[in-house]
Amino acid sequence: MTRSKRRTGRRHPLATAALLALGLVFTGGAYAAFSTTTAQAEPSPTSQETIEEGKKLFQANCATCHGLDAQGTSEGPSLIGVGAASVDFQVGTGRMPMQMQGPQAQVKPPQFTDEQVKQLAYYVGSLGPGPDIPADSLVNGGGDAANGAELFRINCAMCHNVAGAGGALTEGKYAPPLTDVSGVHIYEAMVTGPQNMPVFNDLNITPEDKRDIITYLQYVQDNRSPGGFELGSLGPVAEGLFIWIFGLGAIVAITVWITAKSN
Amino acid sequence: MSTATTQAPQRRSVTGAASNYIDQRTSLSTFVHALGRKAFPDHWSFLLGEIALFSFVVILITGTFLTFFFQASMAEVEYEGSYVPLKGVEMSVAMASTLDISFDIRGGLFVRQMHHWAALLFVAAIGLHMLRVFFTGAFRKPRELNWVIGFVMFILAMGEGFTGYSLPDDLLSGNGLRIIDGMIKGFPLIGTWTSFLLFGGEFPGTAIVGRLYTLHILILPVILLALIAIHLLFVVVHKHTHYAAPGRTQQNAVGPPILPVYAAKAGGFFFIVFGVLALIASLFTINPIWNYGPYDPSPVSAGTQPDWYIGFADGALRLVPPGWEFVLFERTWSLNILVPVVVLGLFILTVLIYPFIEAWVTGDKREHHIADRPRNAPTRTAIGAAGVTFYAVLWAAASSDLIATHFMLTMEGVIHTLQALLILGPIVAYFVTKRVCIALQKKDREIVLHGYESGRIVKLPGGEFIEVHQPLDEYERWRLVSYESYQPLMLRPNDRGKITVGQRLRAGMSRWFFEDRITPVTKGELEASHHTSHH
Numbered sequence: 001m002t003r004s005k006r007r008t009g010r011r012h013p014l015a016t017a018a019l020l021a022l023g024l025v026f027t028g029g030a031y032a033a034f035s036t037t038t039a040q041a042e043p044s045p046t047s048q049e050t051i052e053e054g055k056k057l058f059q060a061n062c063a064t065c066h067g068l069d070a071q072g073t074s075e076g077p078s079l080i081g082v083g084a085a086s087v088d089f090q091v092g093t094g095r096m097p098m099q100m101q102g103p104q105a106q107v108k109p110p111q112f113t114d115e116q117v118k119q120l121a122y123y124v125g126s127l128g129p130g131p132d133i134p135a136d137s138l139v140n141g142g143g144d145a146a147n148g149a150e151l152f153r154i155n156c157a158m159c160h161n162v163a164g165a166g167g168a169l170t171e172g173k174y175a176p177p178l179t180d181v182s183g184v185h186i187y188e189a190m191v192t193g194p195q196n197m198p199v200f201n202d203l204n205i206t207p208e209d210k211r212d213i214i215t216y217l218q219y220v221q222d223n224r225s226p227g228g229f230e231l232g233s234l235g236p237v238a239e240g241l242f243i244w245i246f247g248l249g250a251i252v253a254i255t256v257w258i259t260a261k262s263n
Numbered sequence: 264m265s266t267a268t269t270q271a272p273q274r275r276s277v278t279g280a281a282s283n284y285i286d287q288r289t290s291l292s293t294f295v296h297a298l299g300r301k302a303f304p305d306h307w308s309f310l311l312g313e314i315a316l317f318s319f320v321v322i323l324i325t326g327t328f329l330t331f332f333f334q335a336s337m338a339e340v341e342y343e344g345s346y347v348p349l350k351g352v353e354m355s356v357a358m359a360s361t362l363d364i365s366f367d368i369r370g371g372l373f374v375r376q377m378h379h380w381a382a383l384l385f386v387a388a389i390g391l392h393m394l395r396v397f398f399t400g401a402f403r404k405p406r407e408l409n410w411v412i413g414f415v416m417f418i419l420a421m422g423e424g425f426t427g428y429s430l431p432d433d434l435l436s437g438n439g440l441r442i443i444d445g446m447i448k449g450f451p452l453i454g455t456w457t458s459f460l461l462f463g464g465e466f467p468g469t470a471i472v473g474r475l476y477t478l479h480i481l482i483l484p485v486i487l488l489a490l491i492a493i494h495l496l497f498v499v500v501h502k503h504t505h506y507a508a509p510g511r512t513q514q515n516a517v518g519p520p521i522l523p524v525y526a527a528k529a530g531g532f533f534f535i536v537f538g539v540l541a542l543i544a545s546l547f548t549i550n551p552i553w554n555y556g557p558y559d560p561s562p563v564s565a566g567t568q569p570d571w572y573i574g575f576a577d578g579a580l581r582l583v584p585p586g587w588e589f590v591l592f593e594r595t596w597s598l599n600i601l602v603p604v605v606v607l608g609l610f611i612l613t614v615l616i617y618p619f620i621e622a623w624v625t626g627d628k629r630e631h632h633i634a635d636r637p638r639n640a641p642t643r644t645a646i647g648a649a650g651v652t653f654y655a656v657l658w659a660a661a662s663s664d665l666i667a668t669h670f671m672l673t674m675e676g677v678i679h680t681l682q683a684l685l686i687l688g689p690i691v692a693y694f695v696t697k698r699v700c701i702a703l704q705k706k707d708r709e710i711v712l713h714g715y716e717s718g719r720i721v722k723l724p725g726g727e728f729i730e731v732h733q734p735l736d737e738y739e740r741w742r743l744v745s746y747e748s749y750q751p752l753m754l755r756p757n758d759r760g761k762i763t764v765g766q767r768l769r770a771g772m773s774r775w776f777f778e779d780r781i782t783p784v785t786k787g788e789l790e791a792s793h794h795t796s797h798h
Contacts, residue, residue, distance in 0.1 A: 103673075145348040153434065153556050157564040162434060163554040167565025168664035172673035175565065216348050220554070226366070227376055227548030235435065237662040239549050240571025243383040247543055248314070248391065251384075254535055255310040258528055 054123025057116055061097055070127055082192065083130020084121040089188035092117045093181075095195075103172035104195040131191040138207055139183035141215040148216030151209055155200065163233035164217055169196055179221060179233075183214045299522030302515075304505035308395045313529060314388035316491065317536040318381045325378035326480065332368055334360040335476035337432065337469040346553050354432070354557030357472045361431040361552055377544035382424050384540065386572040389417045397617070397647050399634035401504045404627070407618035409497040414615050416490050419483055421572050426479040428550075428570055432472055435550070437558030438567045440471065442577070449600030467560065504634040507745045509738050513632045568661055578660030579603035582682050614650065624772045625749050638707075639746040641700035642776040648696035649689035656685045697779070704781035707743045710735060711784045712792040744789075748782045749773075 012018075059068055065076030072078030079087070090096040091112060095105040110117065121133060153162060161167050164178035173196050178186065190210055193199035200210070224230070231238040286292045303309075336356040342349050344359065345366045364371035393413065396402055402410035425443075429436040444466045448454040463470030502516040511517045519525050555564070569577050580603055587599040613620075621643065622628075637644040659666065660681045667674045714732035722728055735743075752773040756762050 146350045146352050149348040149556060150352060153559070153562045153564070157434075157562055159565050161566045162556065162564040163551070165566065166668060168667040168674050170674055172667075172671075172676075174668050219348055225548040225551055226553075227372055227551060228546045230548050230551070233551070233554065234665060235566050236550075236568045236570045236574075237566070237665050239383060240574065242547065243380060243543075244387055244571070247380065247384050247539065248387045251314050251388075251536060251539055252307070252311070252391070254539075255307040255314070255532075258310065258532060259305050259307045 050119050051123050051126050053116075054119035054121070054126075057112070057120050058123055061111075062120075065098075070124060079124050079127065081128035081130045082124060084125030084133050085131040085188040086192040086194070087121040087124045088117060088133050089185050089192060089194055091120055093185055104174070107176060131188070134184060134187045134191075134207075138211045139187045139214055141183065141211075141218045143208065143212035143215035145212070145216045145219045147209070148212030148214070151205065152213050152216055155205065156213070159197075161233070161235075163230075164220060165233040178217055181217075183218060186214050186217060187211075295522070298499070299520060299526075301499060301521045302502075302518045303521055303525045304503050304516055304518035306506060308399075309503065310532065311388060311392040311395050313532060314536060315385055315392055316495075317533045318385040318388060318540065319487070319491070320533065321381040321537055321540055322378060322385060323484070325374045325381065326484075328374045329364065329378060330480060332360060332364050332371065333357070333430070333476075335430065335473045337467075337472050342557075349553060349556065352557060355472065357430060357432040358552070358557045361433070365553065373541075373544055376547075376549050377540055379427075379549045380543050380547075381540050382427060383549075383570060383572075384536075386417070386420050386424060389413075389420055390572075393417060394647070394651070398637040398644055399504070399506075400631065400640055400643065401634050402618040403631040404622065405501050405630050406497070406504075407622065409494060409501065410618050411615060412490050412494050412497070416487060416494065418611070419487050419490070423479060423483045423487065424570055424572055426475040426483065428573075429475050430472060430479060431550075431552050432558050433552035434555040434558055434562060434564060435552070435567060436555075437467060437560070438563055439569050439573075441466065441560070442569075442580070446580075446600050446604065449597040449604075451594060451596060451601075467558065502632060504632055506636070507633050507742050509741050511633060513630060516632065566664060571658070574661035575654055575657040576603070576607060578657035578663075578681075579607055581663055582657070582660045582678065582685060584682070610650075610653070621776075623769065624776050626752060626769075626773075627747075627749070631747075633745070635746065638700040638703040641697045641704070641779065644700050645693045645697035649693040652688040652692040653685065656681055656688050660685075701779060701781055708781060708784055711740055711743050712788065744783045746783055748780055749777045750780075751777045 058066075058070065062070075062079075065073060066079050067073050067076075070079040087096075090105070092110060092114075094108040094110040097111060098105045099108060112120065118133075125132065152160075152164075156164075159167050159169065159175035160178055161175075166177035167175050169175060175197070181189075187210055189197060190200040190205065190213075191202075205213070225233075231242055282292075334356045338356050339353055340356055340359050342352050342354055342359050342362060344350075344362050346362055349362065361375070364375050366372070396410065396413070425439070429440050444458055444462065447458045447461065450457065458466065461471070461474075462468040463474075503518070505511050505517055508517070568574065580600070583599045583603060587602065588595055588597045590596070635643075637647075660678070663677045663681065664674060666672065667677045714734040717731045717733045719731040720728055721731055752770050754762060754766060754770040757766070
């Protein structure tokens with residue numbers, strides 16, 4: 001801006017836009033900083049206030065099935081000792097509160113804000129010892145993707161598919177796709193074993209190995225296939241349907257065109 | 264020679280001189296003259312075989328490129344290429360070199376994907392071509408042997424595909440080989456021995472990739488090339504079939520000559536097929552082995568499927584109900600493997616010899632160069648529809664898990680439905696198709712006799728309402744009336760005065776084929792109908 005002033009004595013035509021952008025960045029940045037600090041400040045795992053808020057939310061939204069003191073009813077299991085990680089996963093991915101009874105709880109848009117999810121999680125976590133919400137250092141990648149990929153193939157791929165595209169289980173149950181799941185939820189799923197998933201405790205897969213698995217899944221999420229569109233990463237079935245419908249379909253359409261011209 | 268010298272001063276073009284030079288040394292002109300004048304009937308469905316031929320050419324070109332870089336060895340190495348999530352992982356040289364082709368060799372991934380897409384298209388085009396030949400009866404005399412050759416090529420193409428699918432030694436291909444190993448071991452007595460012979464020891468061993476490579480790039484392609492040559496030679500020898508139209512008979516073939524029109528079209532069509540495959544290969548991932556990782560016998564991924572053309576066999580294994588095995592003579596007899604293998608074997612055999620079965624049933628020894636409209640052979644079309652349904656159910660069964668997840672169904676529900684469909688589907692398809700064909704024939708008959716309904720209602724002076732029927736032009740009528748109609752064979756005693764079991768069977772089959780039939784309109788009927796309509 002200053003440079004253009006010195007050269008022509010007038011404002012550069014883009015100066016207004018630049019100023020506007022700068023202003024937006026500042027306000028947006030300040031707002032983001034403000035909102036994250038407030039979010040971080042509020043639910044502290046130990047504060048009595050958090051737990052009280054969590055209890056209120058629990059009694060209003062979860063107690064019908066899990067009981068007023070999370071002791072469980074005929075409709076839902078006891079949550080004493082499931083840990084904060086379990087609640088953070090189930091409520092944070094929208095699986096709980098459950099929309100309807102079925103083979104397994106389905107993913108839907110979360111019903112609570114991040115803050116409320118944490119309050120609920122710490123309340124249930126305060127009821128008995130259980131897996132806690134993992135530290136950021138374990139869920140933000142940065143591990144060994146190759147080790148994670150190998151562990152994933154051996155421990156996870158038989159249900160979730162090698163590319164994390166998901167797969168079928170018995171009686172209408174299924175392993176969901178992992179293409180869009182956050183690191184913290186993947187970690188929590190491994191330690192708590194939601195729905196039909198087995199628990200992978202820290203003796204089975206160490207926290208560092210879990211971090212590696214998350215690193216691999218994040219690599220796959222962030223780096224799309226070098227070969228082009230993935231057709232859902234579903235393997236030969238999708239490829240076969242594609243070649244019959246679009247490949248052969250296109251070429252047969254061309255044969256019709258080739259022979260029609262001469263008639 | 265003397266004519267050449269006298270003509271030379273008149274036209275001294277470079278091409279003329281060059282072609283003279285070549286012709287005097289090779290006598291190529293006789294060949295070009297003979298072949299160039301061949302007529303090739305024009306119809307889109309006659310180009311389906313060419314799609315297969317051209318994708319095979321693409322496979323040869325891209326495959327040759329791949330052989331420069333692929334190493335068919337199962338020696339273990341540590342991967343040091345550029346794909347991060349596999350760095351430092353132990354794998355076979357075959358897998359590592361395939362990863363190098365995909366990530367570190369310029370254009371390698373594109374060529375690899377083009378090779379694989381072309382392979383899928385190759386088998387798909389063969390399948391569609393075979394359906395065309397079947398439903399138009401183009402396998403009848405004199406083309407029965409060409410049907411057999413074509414079908415053998417279809418089986419060989421599946422073999423080519425499967426061996427190629429197994430070469431990279433990734434998790435998916437290893438799982439596929441494990442299923443083959445399991446099937447072989449399911450055979451009583453010889454199974455285990457055969458498996459050890461094939462794999463050079465216990466599965467997976469260190470020999471199989473090298474052996475499959477020899478099959479994939481040498482033996483199978485050579486046999487395929489030879490069969491393609493014979494197949495095309497037979498097309499030239501037999502002439503191409505054509506659809507009924509005025510001037511087209513059982514003795515001729517009507518269409519533009521190969522040179523120049525048809526050759527130009529076919530040459531251009533090759534580049535179109537090449538271009539479509541290149542476009543697909545550059546836009547769509549196929550067989551991402553970097554996701555699958557190296558083969559290790561312990562992991563099996565969800566959604567493990569073979570390429571589409573092996574799907575029907577995988578589906579057959581999936582549809583077997585549990586518990587189909589028993590122990591006898593201290594051996595386990597795995598009916599869960601033997602039954603699907605026998606059923607599929609019979610299915611394949613039936614398709615292979617179908618031309619001979621139909622020729623025996625009809626007792627027709629004449630040559631057929633006019634292709635049937637499918638409706639005019641209702642029983643054959645119905646048998647074909649039943650076969651397609653049977654195959655399609657098996658094919659769908661191979662993706663039962665994906666059907667379950669994507670349509671929110673239970674796995675058990677999908678399997679049980681497909682089990683029922685495997686038996687009921689072909690029966691329903693048979694009867695529905697046969698009735699539809701006969702109904703269409705009846706409609707044709709109506710149109711020939713009374714013309715098209717014009718939708719114009721006219722009130723006659725006497726107060727009667729009639730709809731005006733538009734008469735058919737002669738060309739269209741010829742298309743509708745010129746087809747064969749067979750009658751069930753009569754059961755007659757032979758010269759010893761006996762009726763053999765074979766004859767009874769044949770008569771029974773013939774009755775099954777031709778009892779329900781609509782005969783083409785005869786000249787007499789046509790004249791009679793014209794006579795009445797004039798009044």
